[in-house]
Amino acid sequence: MKKVFHFEFDDESAAESGSKHDRITYECSAAEDERLRIDMVDGVPLIFANGSGLLTLAKILLKIALSKYKDGFHVHLHQDFNADSPEVLAVGLSDLS
Numbered sequence: 001m002k003k004v005f006h007f008e009f010d011d012e013s014a015a016e017s018g019s020k021h022d023r024i025t026y027e028c029s030a031a032e033d034e035r036l037r038i039d040m041v042d043g044v045p046l047i048f049a050n051g052s053g054l055l056t057l058a059k060i061l062l063k064i065a066l067s068k069y070k071d072g073f074h075v076h077l078h079q080d081f082n083a084d085s086p087e088v089l090a091v092g093l094s095d096l097s
Contacts, residue, residue, distance in 0.1 A: 007059060015068040022073050026060050026081075028052075034081045038088045047089075056081055061091065069093050 014022045028034050029052050036053040039046050049057065060075065074092035079085035 007062060009063055011067040013068040022069050024060070024063055024075055026056060026063070028056055028081050036077065036081060036088065037079050053081070064091065064093055071095055
């Protein structure tokens with residue numbers, strides 16, 4: 001069965017928004033049931049998340065990939081996307097050259 005994923009968002013990069021600095025915002029579900037944690041398993045980071053958490057992470061990654069953020073832009077994510085919880089992941093944009 002095919003599924004459709006439609007996601008509209010505003011490009012919040014400084015290049016598009018006219019703002020002085022890049023920024024990114026993201027929304028969690030109304031139920032706020034997103035779960036996200038990162039563990040090291042045999043020396044490899046492993047993302048553990050429920051469906052809502054994976055969807056929120058995917059939307060953040062898409063916003064970074066499809067917007068006009070400058071090289072070096074990054075976002076710090078906290079466990080369960082809760083700012084009062086420990087930081088578990090940082091995602092950065094780099095051309096890797």
